[in-house]
Amino acid sequence: MQENFGKWMGGIPDTFYAVSRLEKYAHHGTAKFYSKGSYIGFSGEGRSELFYVLYGKVQLNYIFDDGRERMVYFGGKHSVFNHLYHYAYKSTFEGCLLALENSKVCHFSEEQIEHIFQLDRDIILDLLKNSNAKASYFMKQAVEMDYFNSAVRVVRLLHDLCISMGIPVDSHIEVSIKLTLKNISEITGAHYVTVSKVFTLLKRQDILVKKTGKMIIYNLEKLKELTQRTQIFKNL
Amino acid sequence: MQENFGKWMGGIPDTFYAVSRLEKYAHHGTAKFYSKGSYIGFSGEGRSELFYVLYGKVQLNYIFDDGRERMVYFGGKHSVFNHLYHYAYKSTFEGCLLALENSKVCHFSEEQIEHIFQLDRDIILDLLKNSNAKASYFMKQAVEMDYFNSAVRVVRLLHDLCISMGIPVDSHIEVSIKLTLKNISEITGAHYVTVSKVFTLLKRQDILVKKTGKMIIYNLEKLKELTQRTQIFKNL
Structure with a gap:
């Protein structure tokens, strides 16, 4: 399991924890090709989807009220952009997913992901590790932001x-x-x-x-x- | 499920998503009483533990190199402070857990938590929701921090x-x-x-x-x- 973290480059918000195991369940979702520079999807209130990168490079941008965008993190092969279970979470932000390179991305709905959990319990553990890694990174970022110039x-x-x-x-x-x-x-x-x-x-x-x-x-x-x-x- | 989010107060890093379901497995871990102001535990490289609040109020502080502390988030009953699966995650920070009120906190090791996952699959889904809520909150915090004064x-x-x-x-x-x-x-x-x-x-x-x-x-x-x-x- 530890080798998944090996790709982590200290301080760079890239992939965090690759969930390679999910690839063999890609046929349960919908895989689509996106050419470099195109939008893959949007997140925000009411939307609930998990994006899984089969190949390429994808970036999540935060969208401010005035329309400006700012990078949150990006990810390569087997990275996960998890916008599930945010339905009642009031602090969800408006974001968009952008293809930084020609990419193939699999879209999973909440139902599809829960079906995969039934088939393979380890997937959910991998997603938990992925989510923990992100939470930890952004806690550190937020706390250090006002401490260091x-x-x-x-x-x-x-x-x-x-x-x-x-x-x-x-x-x-x-x-x-x-x-x-x-x-x-x-x-x-x-x-x-x-x-x-x-x-x-x-x-x-x-x-x-x-x-x-x-x-x-x-x-x-x-x-x-x-x-x-x-x-x-x-x-x- | 949605009612767990009801306790969320917009913008306050408090509890995020209460995992009430875990209480009935508390006997698999080690519950201890902590009086107000005392230290409950430390996190950082090499440490791997999950803290679960049975009652009271607990705060996670980030510890800077110079010894200063800063609040990251706090939580009440059924909140989770998850420091599992960080073993190879290079960006883990040094932190400490502090009792803000007289509190009873259950300590779970990685093995104990994985045993509970075997008994009740929904626990891991709840922990994923909890972790997603935190990741989302701190992404927003980090991104807004340098955008708004x-x-x-x-x-x-x-x-x-x-x-x-x-x-x-x-x-x-x-x-x-x-x-x-x-x-x-x-x-x-x-x-x-x-x-x-x-x-x-x-x-x-x-x-x-x-x-x-x-x-x-x-x-x-x-x-x-x-x-x-x-x-x-x-x-x-």
Whole structure:
């Protein structure tokens, strides 16, 4: 079971816990193909559906009252976007699912999922693990959001990535990850300009350099020290 | 099933979804009494336990590296604090459970819970609903946190409470709730002083008055209008 968590990249809201076991029950739901950039579905009051990614990459966006959208999390193969059992939950938000790549997504209704639970008890346990992982991640996000300023949150994400995915190469550490400044801005809630300023500062101090598809960390100790600061643009 | 959600008070991270069905399996776990103010347990890497409140009131605090604590959520009778299946989840946070009132809490290990799942399949479905409700609430919190400033978040909480719990009395609306300024500060992440300033402003504008154990809303329309502002201390 533990290998499902292996894909987890510290700090990135991606997939969380892949439910590979559900694939063999896909014929109980309705699988559809979505081309890159298209909308897969909407969630909100009164809607109750579970989306399961067979292949591709899918993103859940929160929709604000004024129509603006913001990324909540995304997921690849075998990720679950569970909008079941929210019928009476007053705090459900309006959201939409978007195909980030050409994707095949299976739609399950509440009845279909409960039928699958009857056939295979372990599916529901996997969904519980998936849900727990998300709850835990977003509790941490919400609590840290008002405790650390946005520049520190960016540094904390980079440090998490280094700890969870870093590989020592010569005298430095490399993290292979495709992550744009915009991605980092969406994950941390920091402004794009702040993210950019953090990278400039880290580079100037020979702590970390971002290249296409990877980050190189030259001074992990200093990076860790910065995660405990209340702000990072002064007294470095 | 839906009545379990009835206890939900919009915007307050309290209980989320009561799992009353679990009480009859309490003898499979270990029930203990905790006097007000005492620690019930700790969570974090390597720990795996489910806490179930038989009576009383319990709060989960997040523990920051520097030892400071911050409320994540709390729960009354039949609430669940689920720290199972986090063993390989790298983003698990250090937390502690605290008795807010004299409480009786049942501790279940992973093995005990899985044994109960064998006896009663519906328990796991209830835990999934509980977990989904939390994940959904904290997604919303995390996403709104960097979109709305802290004063607006306070106004949004008050408006949510009014919509979900308000009762029309004469020409105004009353919300019966015991909620201190400190509680509101912890829930919204707004500074205590900001919370206080928001109430002063709402009172001065004849929008809302906070009394002990209740809030009286005189102008719901104006309150709603404020929830859509980017800031509320100017141009009112």
